Amino acid sequence: MSDSDHSGGEEEVVASRGRRRGRQARGAGAGRYRVPRLIDPYSMRPPPSVIDTAPIDSELLWAHGQHRADTVWQNEAGDRPYHIRGTTRIVTYHPHYRTYLIEAGLFSVQQLVPMTADSCLITALVERWRPETSTFHLPFGEVTITLEDVATLTGLPIDGDPVIVDIPDEEWSAICVRLLGQTPTELSGGVVRISWLRDEFNRLPANASSETTQQYARAYALSLMGGVLFPDRSGGTVHLQYLLLVEDWQRAGRFAWGAAVLAYLYREMGRSVLYMTQSSSLGGDLGGWVPLLHLWAWERFPQIAPRHIETSEPITEDTYPRGARWLPANTRQHGNELYQYKLFFDELSTIVWCPYSARDEQFRGSVIRSDTFRAIVPLICFSAVMWHYPDRVLRQFGMLQNVPHQPHSEFEIRYFLRQTTRGPSRGQQLLHVYRESLDLWSRRHEYIATMPFSEETLAYHSEYLEWYRDVTRRAITRRGAVMNAVVSY
Numbered sequence: 001m002s003d004s005d006h007s008g009g010e011e012e013v014v015a016s017r018g019r020r021r022g023r024q025a026r027g028a029g030a031g032r033y034r035v036p037r038l039i040d041p042y043s044m045r046p047p048p049s050v051i052d053t054a055p056i057d058s059e060l061l062w063a064h065g066q067h068r069a070d071t072v073w074q075n076e077a078g079d080r081p082y083h084i085r086g087t088t089r090i091v092t093y094h095p096h097y098r099t100y101l102i103e104a105g106l107f108s109v110q111q112l113v114p115m116t117a118d119s120c121l122i123t124a125l126v127e128r129w130r131p132e133t134s135t136f137h138l139p140f141g142e143v144t145i146t147l148e149d150v151a152t153l154t155g156l157p158i159d160g161d162p163v164i165v166d167i168p169d170e171e172w173s174a175i176c177v178r179l180l181g182q183t184p185t186e187l188s189g190g191v192v193r194i195s196w197l198r199d200e201f202n203r204l205p206a207n208a209s210s211e212t213t214q215q216y217a218r219a220y221a222l223s224l225m226g227g228v229l230f231p232d233r234s235g236g237t238v239h240l241q242y243l244l245l246v247e248d249w250q251r252a253g254r255f256a257w258g259a260a261v262l263a264y265l266y267r268e269m270g271r272s273v274l275y276m277t278q279s280s281s282l283g284g285d286l287g288g289w290v291p292l293l294h295l296w297a298w299e300r301f302p303q304i305a306p307r308h309i310e311t312s313e314p315i316t317e318d319t320y321p322r323g324a325r326w327l328p329a330n331t332r333q334h335g336n337e338l339y340q341y342k343l344f345f346d347e348l349s350t351i352v353w354c355p356y357s358a359r360d361e362q363f364r365g366s367v368i369r370s371d372t373f374r375a376i377v378p379l380i381c382f383s384a385v386m387w388h389y390p391d392r393v394l395r396q397f398g399m400l401q402n403v404p405h406q407p408h409s410e411f412e413i414r415y416f417l418r419q420t421t422r423g424p425s426r427g428q429q430l431l432h433v434y435r436e437s438l439d440l441w442s443r444r445h446e447y448i449a450t451m452p453f454s455e456e457t458l459a460y461h462s463e464y465l466e467w468y469r470d471v472t473r474r475a476i477t478r479r480g481a482v483m484n485a486v487v488s489y
Contacts, residue, residue, distance in 0.1 A: 053473040053481055060471040061132055062410045068273040069127050069476050076478060081119035081338055082126065082272065082286040086231030088114055090223035091197050094204045097217040104252035106221060108155030109228065111324045115291040121304065122293055124341035126286065127476055131270030131417060133407050134389050138348055139474040139484060141401065141458075141465065142392045145296045147259060148373035152356050153295045155321030156258035159372045162380035162441050163260035164434060165244050169427035172240050179243055181215040190240045190423050197223045197238075214249075221246045229257075230264050230381065233285040239423030241382055259388075263379035264288050266386035270417050295323040299355040304344065322356075339477070346480025353395045373397070375444040378437040382430065383419040385437045391449035400454040403467045 053073065055061055064070065072079045093110055101107040128136040135142035147158040168175070172190045176183040184196045201219035205212065225245075226238020246252050268288035298305035308325045374390040374397060390397065392404040407413075424430060431438065440447075458465055475481035 053475060055472055056470040060406070061130060061473070063130070063132055063274055064473070066274060067130075069473065072127060072476060073478070079123075079338060079342075081123040082284055084117040084119050084122065084290050085233050085235035085285050085287045086290065087194060087227040087235060088116075089198065090194060090227040091216075091220040092202050093220060094216070096204060096208070096213050097220055100214060100217040100249050101221065103249040104221065104246055105157045105160075105255065105257055106224065106252070108321045109224060111320050112154060112291070115294065115326075117290045118294065120338040121297065121341050122286065122290055123338055124345055124476075125293060125297060126269050126272060127342070128345060129269045129273055130472075131266075131274060131413055132410070133392055134266055134387050135392050137472045137474070138345060138351070140349055140351075141395070141468055143300070143351060143396065144389070144393050145262060145265070145292065146373060146390055146393065146396060147262065147375070147379075147388065148356070148397070149296050149299075150258040150262050150292070151370075151373070153292065153299070153321060153323035154258060154261070155323075156261060157253075158256055158258035158262075159370060160256040161254045162438060163245065163255050163257065163263075164380055164382050164430050164438070165241075166431050167241065167244070167424045167426060167428045172426070175240060175243065179215065179218055179247055181212065190425075191237045192222075192240060193237055194223050194227050195236065218243060218246050229261050229289050231287050231289075233268075233287045235285075235287075241423050259379045260381035260384075261289050261292065262388070263381040263384045263386045265290075265292060266379065267384040267417060267419075270386070270413075274417065292323075295326055298326055300351050301348070302352060304341075342477050343480060346475045346477050347483055354398050371445060371448045374449045376447045376449055377441050377444045380434065380437060380441055382424065383416075383434075385416045385419075385434060387413075394449060394451050395458075398453050398455070399451040400456075401458060401464050402451060403464055 054064060058064055061067075098107060101110065125136065128138065130137050133142060135144040150156060151158045173183040173187055176187070176192075180201075182200065184192050184200075186193065186196070197219050201216050201223075204216045208216070222238055222240075222243050225242040226232075230238075230242065245255065265288035268286060272284060272286050306326065375388065376391055377388055378385050379388050387408055389404070389407060392407075394401045475484045
């Protein structure tokens with residue numbers, strides 16, 4: 001089937017998949033092709049019963065039939081974008097906070113806050129997220145956001161202590177007074193409103209003392225964590241467990257913030273595709289640092305990326321993380337709606353596997369090579385404990401991809417996905433509760449995925465791709481399923 005086989009309607013330009021295997025797009029807007037815009041975009045697609053998208057081998061994707069993608073397949077016309085949670089309306093940053101945020105390892109995030117999510121792009125991407133493997137399943141294999149991506153794009157540390165602490169047996173109001181200097185009028189179960197933080201701490205008083213400045217800096221950091229890094233589906237509250245992380249700035253600097261951000265985002269994506277889907281009303285909420293998904297997608301798929309920021313000053317690790325080049329002041333909006341993005345991923349045949357290996361001068365030195373990038377370990381952010389499987393995406397590290405090992409069991413993955421998002425209670429000894437996962441993280445350098453380096457493109461009939469086609473579903477849309485069936489035939 002070719003694009004010319006469809007008739008009628010005005011044509012719309014959308015981003016192309018590469019026509020040759022292994023060929024990478026050269027920049028934004030490269031390789032465009034035309035897809036007809038039909039009056040009813042769903043009327044020419046075969047009914048879902050015509051093509052079976054179920055994996056031949058169902059051992060890997062145990063959630064098949066329960067996943068959002070399965071619901072969308074049965075009700076394609078009813079698909080709706082996610083409602084992206086979180087807020088950029090946090091406490092106003094003041095230059096006097098800089099020293100504390102740098103010491104805590106959080107300063108780089110301040111450069112990345114003002115970004116609005118494209119809910120259609122995010123929805124099309126997250127519908128391919130498989131919590132069974134912590135990866136996106138694309139037509140040509142698995143890909144994912146790794147610790148390398150987080151470190152490079154955000155500048156957050158990904159090696160260090162896990163982001164989890166024991167909860168003191170102390171009233172939450174007393175903790176607020178001790179660390180913020182005051183307590184909110186509304187405080188329920190250790191949860192405060194970000195709007196309260198904004199109202200009370202938005203302007204640092206002139207001639208503020210060191211103690212007052214630190215209290216205001218903690219309020220800023222707390223709003224940053226609740227509104228940007230770890231937003232829940234409420235979108236407007238934050239648990240005071242995060243305030244405990246910045247009680248001591250020096251200790252905060254030892255946390256692996258990047259690993260925590262990834263753990264939280266993994267869990268939110270997993271919960272959204274498994275537990276927030278109703279056949280009658282698709283959509284739902286998506287928490288976590290969703291703009292990180294944009295940065296990752298733009299680096300990997302330049303066909304759908306906006307333009308880079310143009311500046312005469314070099315952007316380096318010392319000033320901005322790599323993700324800062326996509327700031328919204330220099331981005332352009334695409335007219336692609338949810339279906340066009342889904343079709344883009346269905347027909348995709350190429351990706352920029354190693355976007356950070358050929359860095360231009362502006363960004364040289366922003367990646368510190370570390371074995372931690374390829375550590376097969378649980379990522380930890382309080383009760384969010386999610387597995388990092390770089391062995392499933394070795395091509396992202398320039399290595400040969402083999403058939404990966406079976407991931408962890410359905411029971412274990414569902415257990416962590418169902419952990420409460422309301423936060424811990426007073427006196428809870430979290431370091432004991434999650435001691436097994438903490439022990440694995442402490443030995444992360446013992447579990448490094450590796451294979452020989454290779455620049456060769458995997459052949460269609462390679463062992464890995466033969467295996468992959470049997471264990472996954474490659475298409476989300478019915479048209480994409482037809483195209484994949486034709487290519488396979």
